Amino acid sequence: MTLKHCARAGCALAALLGASPGAYAACDAGPGVLRGSTSRVALAFRTDPPAIKVGELFSLEAEVCPEAGTSVTGLRVDAGMPAHKHGMNYRPRVSSTGPGKYTATGLMFHMPGQWQFTFDVETPAGRERIHVDYTAQ
Amino acid sequence: MRGAAGLTAAGFLACGLVLMSSAAVAQTPLPGPAPEELRNIQRHGPWSQPVPRDPSNRVSGNAEAIALGRALFFDPRLSPSADLSCATCHLPERALTDGRDRARGGGAAKPRLDRNTPGLWNVGHGRWFGWDGGSDSLWSFALRPILHPDEMGASAAHVARLLRGDANLACRYANAFGRAVPPEAAAESALVDAAKALAAYLETLVSGASAFDELREALARGDATAAARYPDDARRGLALFAGKGQCSICHFGPNFSNGEFHNIGMPHMVEPGRVDPGRHGGIRRVRADKYNLLGAFSDDATRASGSRTLHLAQNHGNYGQFKVPSLRNVELTAPYMHDGRLATLREVVRHYSELNVDRLHQDGEALLKPLRLSDAESEDLVAFLRTLTSRSFPDLNPAPGPCERRGA
Numbered sequence: 001m002t003l004k005h006c007a008r009a010g011c012a013l014a015a016l017l018g019a020s021p022g023a024y025a026a027c028d029a030g031p032g033v034l035r036g037s038t039s040r041v042a043l044a045f046r047t048d049p050p051a052i053k054v055g056e057l058f059s060l061e062a063e064v065c066p067e068a069g070t071s072v073t074g075l076r077v078d079a080g081m082p083a084h085k086h087g088m089n090y091r092p093r094v095s096s097t098g099p100g101k102y103t104a105t106g107l108m109f110h111m112p113g114q115w116q117f118t119f120d121v122e123t124p125a126g127r128e129r130i131h132v133d134y135t136a137q
Numbered sequence: 138m139r140g141a142a143g144l145t146a147a148g149f150l151a152c153g154l155v156l157m158s159s160a161a162v163a164q165t166p167l168p169g170p171a172p173e174e175l176r177n178i179q180r181h182g183p184w185s186q187p188v189p190r191d192p193s194n195r196v197s198g199n200a201e202a203i204a205l206g207r208a209l210f211f212d213p214r215l216s217p218s219a220d221l222s223c224a225t226c227h228l229p230e231r232a233l234t235d236g237r238d239r240a241r242g243g244g245a246a247k248p249r250l251d252r253n254t255p256g257l258w259n260v261g262h263g264r265w266f267g268w269d270g271g272s273d274s275l276w277s278f279a280l281r282p283i284l285h286p287d288e289m290g291a292s293a294a295h296v297a298r299l300l301r302g303d304a305n306l307a308c309r310y311a312n313a314f315g316r317a318v319p320p321e322a323a324a325e326s327a328l329v330d331a332a333k334a335l336a337a338y339l340e341t342l343v344s345g346a347s348a349f350d351e352l353r354e355a356l357a358r359g360d361a362t363a364a365a366r367y368p369d370d371a372r373r374g375l376a377l378f379a380g381k382g383q384c385s386i387c388h389f390g391p392n393f394s395n396g397e398f399h400n401i402g403m404p405h406m407v408e409p410g411r412v413d414p415g416r417h418g419g420i421r422r423v424r425a426d427k428y429n430l431l432g433a434f435s436d437d438a439t440r441a442s443g444s445r446t447l448h449l450a451q452n453h454g455n456y457g458q459f460k461v462p463s464l465r466n467v468e469l470t471a472p473y474m475h476d477g478r479l480a481t482l483r484e485v486v487r488h489y490s491e492l493n494v495d496r497l498h499q500d501g502e503a504l505l506k507p508l509r510l511s512d513a514e515s516e517d518l519v520a521f522l523r524t525l526t527s528r529s530f531p532d533l534n535p536a537p538g539p540c541e542r543r544g545a
Binding site for chain 1: 176
């Protein structure tokens with residue numbers, strides 16, 4: 001599932017899609033938080049800076065909230081422009097900062113337009129993929 | 138005053154009406170820019186902008202280092218054969234290029250090199266240097282022609298001897314770096330310092346505002362009268378550039394480049410049997426370069442300025458990619474493309490108009506499509522590109538005064 005977001009005022013965070021609120025409470029949206037989910041895992045993240053600048057490196061802090069009884073063993077982060085069929089020119093590095101919490105550095109959107117984050121959440125039951133759309137201005 | 142977003146189509150229509158009355162001809166006013174086009178236009182400024190200090194270069198912005206760099210830039214003794222300076226290929230009278238398709242090297246052979254000489258105006262606003270981005274700083278970029286055997290072919294020892302042996306250069310070096318030129322045993326340190334002084338000079342090569350910038354500023358403040366001074370054909374070309382042509386997606390921002398690399402379907406055979414790998418080779422080179430921003434010669438103790446280098450991704454699609462050049466002053470820097478194969482701006486526009494998508498990687502950019510421009514549209518696009526020529530340039534080589542040793 002995807003979550004539409006753009007950096008401009010008035011086009012901020014759209015509604016949550018598909019998450020069951022109780023299990024994912026820690027991943028609920030707040031100011032500046034982007035969010036995506038599958039039926040089993042929710043993910044919330046903030047970028048630094050909050051408004052991503054084209055051509056400048058940024059980082060993000062993510063929190064993964066699995067459904068009850070499931071743990072998170074890892075996270076991979078990537079992004080691309082589906083309409084252009086290309087990814088980033090930089091490979092982010094992800095590090096764990098606590099249970100279900102991660103920091104990714106070294107991301108860059110080098111063109112304006114529609115980007116899509118891809119989060120691969122590793123759980124004992126397998127990989128859950130979450131896409132989150134973002135419009136870089 | 139109104140902001141950019143507040144300048145409506147009606148406002149732009151007024152520009153057209155002003156033009157009509159002043160020219161006393163019955164023309165249909167040009168339609169105003171759509172909000173998205175207006176936003177795209179505003180992204181290309183403000184201009185001009187000074188180059189930010191480079192944390193990897195401790196003499197970035199240092200006036201004494203700039204003077205030393207300027208002296209070295211024009212000094213043919215930088216090459217052991219004393220016949221090739223930076224300015225031999227980056228000619229001031231040719232907008233700091235050489236007018237050739239591919240550069241010529243130094244020494245007796247003067248070999249034909251693989252690529253076009255890049256212009257240097259506004260070079261400090263880049264983040265990767267050279268057509269393949271094989272250098273991640275301006276100072277490591279300056280080192281390349283000094284050391285390359287087909288260009289100056291100098292050594293660290295040669296550069297250190299030059300600095301030590303010329304009283305004026307030695308004085309400027311001491312003022313800039315706060316020490317005497319290092320001895321022979323530390324010649325590499327002197328070489329890197331020379332490159333950092335050259336980089337400090339190159340950072341000052343920022344050109345002035347252009348007719349486009351005047352239009353942009355007029356639109357930003359809602360000044361229809363000033364906006365109306367911008368030529369009609371260029372305005373139509375700008376609409377193509379920022380709209381249907383999608384040129385501004387890669388030629389992005391105030392310097393008209395996103396600073397990255399794309400495959401635009403240019404042949405990349407240097408000669409039969411030899412391919413220019415473009416960005417793929419550039420990534421390989423910058424990673425292996427002991428002078429990169431992650432190495433010991435960077436003055437940035439945090440190495441934060443090396444983050445881009447640290448996170449570089451390399452993939453097969455990098456073959457045939459070359460850097461998106463700035464379009465500022467593009468009218469002055471013919472011929473075009475990484476190997477100078479296109480002689481004129483009209484040929485460049487024709488390339489995008491008739492783009493051969495079969496030349497693009499299958500896993501490459503899907504943005505590029507043949508624009509199928511009419512002749513009139515092509516002329517308009519060229520007219521727009523010509524409005525990116527700066528109205529003023531700083532003096533490249535003012536006569537330096539005698540060097541006086543500070544603190545001696």
